[in-house]
Amino acid sequence: MAHPTPTSVLCTDLGFEWPDGATVLDGFHLAVGAGRTGLIGLNGAGKSTLLRLIAGELTPTRGAVRVGGELGYLPQGLTLDTTLRVDEALGIRAAREALHAIEAGDTDGRHYDAIGDDWDVEERARATLDRLGLARLGLDRTTGELSGGEAVLLRLAALLLRRPDVLLLDEPTNNLDLAARERLYETVASWGGVMVIVSHDRELLQYVDQIADLRGGAVTWYGGNFADYERTVAAQQETAQRLVRTAEADVHRQKRDLVEARTRQERSASYGKKRSVTRNDPKIFAGKLKSQGQETTGRLQTMHTERLDEARQRLTVAEEAIRDDAEIRIDLPRTAVPAGRTVLTLDRVRLPHGVSADLEVRGAERIALVGRNGSGKSTLLRAVAGELTPLAGEITTPVPLRHLPQRLDLLDDTLSVVGNVKAFAPGAGDNAIRARLARFLFRGARAEQLAATLSGGERFRATLAALLLADPPPQLLLLDEPTNNLDLASVRQLTQALAAYEGALIVASHDLPFLRGLGITRWLELDGTLRTAEPM
Template identity: 75%
Template sequence: MAQPTTSILCTDLGFEWPDGRPVLSGFHLAVGPGRTGLVGLNGAGKSTLLRLIAGELTPASGTVRIAGELGYLPQDLTSAADRRVDETLGIRAKREALHAIESGDVDERHFTAVGDDWDVEERARATLDRLGLGELEFDRTTGELSGGQAVLLHLAALLLRRPDVLLLDEPTNNLDARARARLYDAVSAFPGVLLLVSHDRELLDRVDQIADLRDGEVTWYGGNFTAYQETLTNEQETAERLVRTAGADVKRQKRDLIEAGQKLDKSASYGKARSIRRNDPKALADKLQAKGEETAGRLKGMHTERLNDAKERLAAAEEAVRDDAEIRIDLPRTAVPAGRTVLVLDKVRPAFGGLVDLELRGPERIALIGRNGSGKTTLLRTVAGELPPAAGEVATPVPLRYLPQRLDVLDDGLSVFRNVKEHAPAAGDNEVRARLARFLFRGARADQPAGTLSGGERFRATLAALLLADPPPQLLLLDEPTNNLDLASVRQLTQALAGYRGALIVASHDYPFLREIGITRWMEWDGGGLHAVDPQ
């Protein structure tokens, strides 16, 4: 049977949140065979669109049609801690029926439960092996798994169902380098229609086309993410060149209009003086003046029309230039002298893991890497003082701030402005607003409740609250900071850290990001100890 040319079809889709904020209106999308990467700014509606396609949200208008069975891996996975692995995989009933039959129970209901799926355990084990989860026992509870293991387990459950259409929302969040490689292979090998939202550049380089969601519409780009970036760069260079050309034309037309007006005024003045010298009759003088004014009006209208045309071309050219605003900050008060000690871990043993000895001096930037479940978050929380060490001493002689994965630093009931003010109570209101503007919260945006922010906006607001705190942090701890951020927000975070002058410890699996922020030391935490490594 031939595969349909369109596997996901959204027609005239409309959706808004209960508070009336619109997300999509009259939206159309047709996704065909192959692997599609859905990109766009945070808040553009990418995750919302996937939830609408998956049926988790109900559109206010329009329709969603799917050709075949659908599988959906959401960004925020929720699962009861006591839920078993085989239950998450959706095979518990079949396993129990198989085991009952093998033990001699020939009740018909067991055969009904198994159906034709006699090799279900073998298929499940092969799928887990392929995703690097071969050590998982079916009877184990999911509460024991790391975040990365939970993501791969839910992906395994979807692959076992063999869906025709698969939706993935930020699937590499919380995955270490090895787990990401497994997921990359699974994406490359998936035979059906795939639509994924991700900020992972390596993953997006494995898709066949890019769908760019912006201002409620999708623009299509053939090829992977690298090809998309090259095309976009060329488009933006052309658009910016047109803006410069159109801007110069506007200036020229304004100058021509002024010069024409001056010439006409001079000509009218000269004509009037000549008429007086010749002592022209009043009727003739009035006729000549009217004719001059008519000519002047025509010329002025022509130049005005040319100016308006030039302004319209400029507006159209400016519209084509993307406004992915950049964070521009300078934080001199966070500066740390080269020899100053900012952190000492003296034979520290976190709640889980081995002993750690570490001294951090000056504005060093440490990348903390390691496998999922190794305890990187526990180590960071111990350094931050959120968890007491099982042994040893933690000394932080400089102001420290910690950005957790959960981004729960903000009070959802308070505005962005009020949240930052809570962290810097001595700062004046105007000073806080001026600082927030540098984090792209200008005017009314600074008064938006934190609970209504998109993922990227929330991250910017949280980062602003930490970096603008009083006293300013000279040691900053970041735990998987690029999770859930679109590529523009990752760039904004990189820019913000470029303006940060203090010491930095970043736990992340995003190697391209780590390289861009100027890491000076790479350390791997394997649960048993901290070791210097070469990321190459």
């Protein structure tokens, strides 16, 4: 294994822009050393793009990236080839086959070359799978039946087996159930090399040594974990708010002083003129007095104007220290459902992978759908949405519904954000579409951005906007892991919006704080069959 340099990741004067000209980074600098770094920032700040640049998946427009030692990268939105064997996905098939050949008596030198020094590769692979809760996966099995969360864990296992010096993780807890998240937390806590984690998972960020906040094209560093970061930022913002109030008061005072100074000078000039006429002063003397008064007035006005400009500059500096974390504003359609109205019925439904369900949903129920990875939650939601035909039984949905899938694959990557929304709502006017997109932070040129260039959070916002603008508006919303790609500010805003939604709601999620904020009325657990669960 290569030995990392003191600074294991170095970005120098880095620049990157997409083919359509959208600039993500410009003149960017970053130096990451030993320890676990949590990389945070608003959606679209460039976090995932930065990881892809460091990993070599993207080529910088300018500048350079240097990585000291071997690098491992776990991308966001991971998909696996379903025809792969598990040992292939782990990258150890050749070594295993060589090991088995030698054990069978074949002494060909190529086998020894394939193994190298990794004679315990099978034992390490099984131990790593067991540590991540994947012990049931035989090394000879294919990956075709893995859930999204299991695919993430398998990819992580492959990286851990390589023992890289630098490990990049992009939203690693997406799609992981509660038990799998705990195993990931343990892995992160025990990591001894260099690690950079992009995540909105507050609990995961408690295990980092430092926070790197990417905003405005630059990184600000904070020592400690996410809780330390929040305390520091809260104190900074409190100070900034106090300085703004002080600066605002100073501006008002300087404005008042300027007006009062002008008023005094005008009165003085008027009084001097009257006195000169009354005394019948010579014109030369009167002119001299007038000139002196004007000169004094000019100096005073200049002084007060300069003070006002300085006060305004101090206010501008103070205001710039206040964070403007733009949040999505989701004005969900008014879709009130009467308490007694049936919105969904599952009658003796059987689905692939041994899933069976009986369910009736009435009125504006708010249902949390929980269960381990691979239990069939996404399959059930797809069946309810009409995207999958049951093997048996009947699904009835007498109200309009919309389904937000986990993989966010509803958008056409060749179309702009506006173009995608128009495809979902062909009858909507252009102004109505742009007004809705503005609430999802797609304003002006951003609304013309190609879907292929969107970050994970931006893609979520564009997809949700398209679904909610569709006609007819939904009286039943099906959401599959909706917080996966959202920044912390947007998760709060989504929670508030869904809490105000008047239709029925079924949410599959492993994000317990998010679910608790929705006012859940019924908890259902899927583990082969659908059954009522205790509130979490």
